[in-house]
Amino acid sequence: MKTNNPKSKPTSLAMNMNIPFMIKTKYYIGLAVLPMGLMFSAFGVLYLIMQVFGWTGTIPRSEIAVFLVVFIPSMVGLMLGGFWLGWQLNKLIARVVYGWSADKAYKAFNCSDVPVEWYKDPALAEMPAAVRQKNSAWATTRKQGKLSFVVKTGVCQWGGLMFLIMGLIPALRSEVGVQMLPLAMDALLWIVAGAIFGLLTWHLSERQFLKQQNDSEENNP
Numbered sequence: 001m002k003t004n005n006p007k008s009k010p011t012s013l014a015m016n017m018n019i020p021f022m023i024k025t026k027y028y029i030g031l032a033v034l035p036m037g038l039m040f041s042a043f044g045v046l047y048l049i050m051q052v053f054g055w056t057g058t059i060p061r062s063e064i065a066v067f068l069v070v071f072i073p074s075m076v077g078l079m080l081g082g083f084w085l086g087w088q089l090n091k092l093i094a095r096v097v098y099g100w101s102a103d104k105a106y107k108a109f110n111c112s113d114v115p116v117e118w119y120k121d122p123a124l125a126e127m128p129a130a131v132r133q134k135n136s137a138w139a140t141t142r143k144q145g146k147l148s149f150v151v152k153t154g155v156c157q158w159g160g161l162m163f164l165i166m167g168l169i170p171a172l173r174s175e176v177g178v179q180m181l182p183l184a185m186d187a188l189l190w191i192v193a194g195a196i197f198g199l200l201t202w203h204l205s206e207r208q209f210l211k212q213q214n215d216s217e218e219n220n221p
Helices: 025-052 061-096 102-111 122-126 129-134 137-144 146-173 180-219
Strands: none
Touching (some): 025 061, 061 102, 061 180, 146 180
């Protein structure tokens, strides 16, 4: 995204909420593979952490506090780290494999000034920032409200998936069989973790959206 305000810090491609709906699907998918893949590969590292603490099935009630203090922050940190690393690799591939200059790679990945041929319609490259902001994916998502987003995305989607992988499947495979109370405790933990994840995602996305909105207003008074 181009900006005419010298005081405004450019929005990186990784955090740009306007670009995805404007570029061709093949470029969008190509850019997302490494960041999303490495973000979710963090679960492998998290599994090793669980092994260290002996959390191979349900989590003992006596260790719930340790789980919340150690596991949840580690999970968020590793996922964000994987996401960041994926974008750095995208930038490196652009330079090494596709022969981009340092300036071109910087403009694309650090300033969202992507090549015109990436756009579905070249005219979109010149679309006013205010119009991009109005039609961004987050502009639509945020209309559902914070509570709805946290429940749907954080608790149901993310928390539900984590409960399935980390709680229900290990319990079903356990030699002692499914024990309802420990399983219910696991479900409660992932509801809380999912809510935290949803809130964090909401606030980070909202912060970036409002920043881009302010930039658009300053550049188009």
